[in-house]
Amino acid sequence: MQLSVYLFISLISLFSTGVLHPVHLAVTQVDYNSNTGSLEVTHKIFIDDFESAIELTNTNDLKLGTDREIENADEYIQKYIDEHFKITVNGKATQPVYIGRESDLVAIWVYQEIKNVTDLKDIELHNEILLDLYDDQKNILHVKYGDVKRSFLFRKDQTDESMTL
Numbered sequence: 001m002q003l004s005v006y007l008f009i010s011l012i013s014l015f016s017t018g019v020l021h022p023v024h025l026a027v028t029q030v031d032y033n034s035n036t037g038s039l040e041v042t043h044k045i046f047i048d049d050f051e052s053a054i055e056l057t058n059t060n061d062l063k064l065g066t067d068r069e070i071e072n073a074d075e076y077i078q079k080y081i082d083e084h085f086k087i088t089v090n091g092k093a094t095q096p097v098y099i100g101r102e103s104d105l106v107a108i109w110v111y112q113e114i115k116n117v118t119d120l121k122d123i124e125l126h127n128e129i130l131l132d133l134y135d136d137q138k139n140i141l142h143v144k145y146g147d148v149k150r151s152f153l154f155r156k157d158q159t160d161e162s163m164t165l
Helices: 002-017 047-055 073-084
Strands: 025-033 038-046 085-089 092-094 097-103 107-114 122-127 138-145 148-154 160-164
Touching: 025 122, 038 047, 038 085, 047 073, 047 107, 073 085, 073 097, 073 107, 122 138, 122 148, 148 160
Parallel strands: 025 138
Antiparallel strands: 025 038, 038 107, 085 092, 085 122, 097 107, 122 160, 138 148
16 A cells, blocks of 8 residues: 555656656647737747757757756747747738747746737637647647637647637
């Protein structure tokens, strides 16, 4: 019995620290800020998966979130997100502006913003984050516009969704 409890605690520790995570999942949140008239985008991605995806086309070892992180890591982060995540607002392609990021040992949060969004009628979403890395990758995306909330699931065979308000 004592061994079972120890094993259970050890497994939970491994999963919670990010050393081993059995699912390949990223989450994106898109919120409309009525005070600023902008869409605020937050991506939460397992840091080890994100580094591996960036390194598919880049030979640098980024070492994100460590004291050995490469100096221009933000350039690689921004380029990857810009290539794998797109939003069309009211039929017009947009380029979210990279605001910055935060990270810990497990995850990285990447922040973007689309300014001057008025009279939002529809959004088209394209999300391929980490789909180039894992066949079983799933990306959950939540959109909040006033009282309207919608969620979408993206995967290898489903990279595009749309929402009419």
